[in-house]
Amino acid sequence: LPPLPAPSKRPLLCIIDSGVDASHPDLAGLFSPDDTVSYLRGDASPADLTGHGTAVAGIVAALGNNGLQGSGVVWAGVRLASCKFLDAFNLGATSGAIQCVRWCLSRGAKVLSNSWGGSSTPSATVREALRQAKEAGALFVVAAGNQGQRLNDDEPTYPARYAREFDNVIVVGSSTRQDATQDTSNRGVDVHIMAPGEDILTTAPGGGMASVGGTSMAAPYVSGTAALLMSSNPDLDPVLAKRAILATARKVESLAEDNETGGILDVEAALKLSLACAYA
Numbered sequence: 001l002p003p004l005p006a007p008s009k010r011p012l013l014c015i016i017d018s019g020v021d022a023s024h025p026d027l028a029g030l031f032s033p034d035d036t037v038s039y040l041r042g043d044a045s046p047a048d049l050t051g052h053g054t055a056v057a058g059i060v061a062a063l064g065n066n067g068l069q070g071s072g073v074v075w076a077g078v079r080l081a082s083c084k085f086l087d088a089f090n091l092g093a094t095s096g097a098i099q100c101v102r103w104c105l106s107r108g109a110k111v112l113s114n115s116w117g118g119s120s121t122p123s124a125t126v127r128e129a130l131r132q133a134k135e136a137g138a139l140f141v142v143a144a145g146n147q148g149q150r151l152n153d154d155e156p157t158y159p160a161r162y163a164r165e166f167d168n169v170i171v172v173g174s175s176t177r178q179d180a181t182q183d184t185s186n187r188g189v190d191v192h193i194m195a196p197g198e199d200i201l202t203t204a205p206g207g208g209m210a211s212v213g214g215t216s217m218a219a220p221y222v223s224g225t226a227a228l229l230m231s232s233n234p235d236l237d238p239v240l241a242k243r244a245i246l247a248t249a250r251k252v253e254s255l256a257e258d259n260e261t262g263g264i265l266d267v268e269a270a271l272k273l274s275l276a277c278a279y280a
Contacts, residue, residue: 011230012079013060013111013223014104016097017053019046019084021205024054026062026070035081035107039099040092049088051204055212056115057082058203060224069209070202073224073267077231081107086116094123101129105136110230110238113223114142115216119158126159134168139238141223143215144173144186151188160190170226170242174198174218175264179252185215187258193249194258195221195265225267229274236274244273 012035019038022031036046048054061080062070083103085096097116104112112133133140145157163169174185174197181187182197195218202217204210226241236244248270249263256262 009234010077010079011110011227012081012108013113013227014081014083014107014109015053015056015060015113015220016083016085016100016104017056017113017115018050018086018090019048019053020057020082021048021054021203022082024058024203024205024207026066026068026203027054027057028063030057030061030063030080031082035079037082037103038084039096039103040085040087041096043087046082046084048084048205050086050090051210052086052090052115052216053082053084054205055202055210055217056113056220059200059217059220060113060227062203073221074228074231078227081109092116094126098125098129101133105132105138109138111139111141111223111226113220114140114159115219117142117157117159118145118147120156122158122161127162127165130159130162130166130169134166137238138168139226139242140166140169141219141226142169142171143219144171144191146184146214146216147186148184149186149188151186151190156190157186160186163190163192167239168242170222170245172215172219172222173259174213174215179264180254181258182214185218189260191259192246193222193261193263193265194218194255221265225265225270228267229270232271233274233277236277240277241274244277245270248273
């Protein structure tokens with residue numbers, strides 16, 4: 001890898017979720033107090049109530065080479081922020097999600113990791129938030145959802161459907177250890193790519209580890225990869241990072257009709273392509 005940029009020049013990845021346990025040993029020093037906030041009504045604490053956001057953070061950036069079990073996709077070379085809007089049941093108001101998107105953009109985030117959604121109804125305010133993300137040059141990575149549906153013109157889910165309108169949105173389904181589409185994962189024309197979503201060991205509140213899964217845990221693999229590409233090649237903008245990720249997906253015959261690329265995230269191949277662009 002080329003030398004990583006100075007910390008202040010590294011891309012900011014913002015996790016929009018249930019908060020984070022920033023004191024976890026595998027996340028130590030990754031979140032400053034100024035880079036955590038809560039827009040959950042009635043709860044001003046950015047601390048994680050469910051473990052959902054902490055699990056996402058570990059997949060993205062759990063520290064490596066520290067004697068602990070985990071290692072994130074990009075455990076060096078990225079800055080992190082966390083915006084909480086999900087409650088103790090992993091439910092949250094759309095207004096909170098929109099506030100989080102705007103807060104992340106105000107911090108200068110270039111990657112927004114979103115392991116939430118699932119509404120079948122479009123929202124003008126969510127669409128406007130995604131337009132603002134596009135205008136700000138930020139990549140909006142979103143989980144495809146866990147309804148086991150085939151997404152098409154008649155069976156949409158939001159905010160994933162907005163990928164048809166905004167090229168800075170990337171929709172992620174979840175795959176099994178056998179490279180099949182996970183039974184619970186949404187699939188179809190609105191899904192771009194699959195990423196691991198079965199038996200994922202990652203950080204849990206209180207300093208421990210937990211095994212998790214689903215599209216919520218597949219999405220941060222793609223978010224982390226995008227941040228890794230942009231950190232390794234500072235000239236790579238978010239849309240080019242998306243193109244590199246999709247162009248290098250590892251093809252799997254059984255996934256041909258389950259997502260746009262017909263494949264699964266290949267971090268190494270995406271990184272090699274982004275570096276080739278840097279030195280071309």
